[in-house]
Amino acid sequence: MSRHQFPGLDGASTVFIGWDRPMQTFFVQVLRPHPHLAGEEETVAWHGTAIGELANAREAVTIASRWASLPSDLAIRLETDRLKTLGQSDGEAQLAARRFITR
Template sequence: MSRHTFTGLRGATSVAIGWDRPLETFFVQVLRPDPEEVGEEETVVWRGTDLRELSTAAEAIAIARPWALLPADLAATLETDRLKTLGLSDGEYQAEMKRRLFPD
């Protein structure tokens, strides 16, 4: 799994974007201060939590772009993160959880 974090815009405190190998998806998470809990944060956007939900880096970047200034080479970085995991496979317990959570 990779995770790259950027300073947020438009009221967001941070934006995380990366590759989740077990779920085979890119992900985006945007946080902002929680108006009801002082000192806490709430999730504004959280995509890429389902199996193969975001299949390209471009999809994840499009979701994150309104919330942070992203580097021009981010797509290449995320694709490199994905490629580095191609030879990896799920362990026994990880595979069982995926079968339970995402039955065919």
């Protein structure tokens, strides 16, 4: 799994974008401080939670760019992250999680 972090455009949120090999999807997660619970965060957006949901890096970057200013080469970096995982296989924990998710 890869995970890159960027400050949100609003100055308060944090944007995470990366590749999740076991889920075979790119993902985008946007968090901001919870307005009522000190030290806690709330999820503003979370894409790439289903197997294969975001199949290409450009799609993930397009979504994330709504919340953060991103480097122009980010899609290439994400695709490199994905390619680095091609030779990996699922371990026991990933296989168990996949069985749970695909029920």
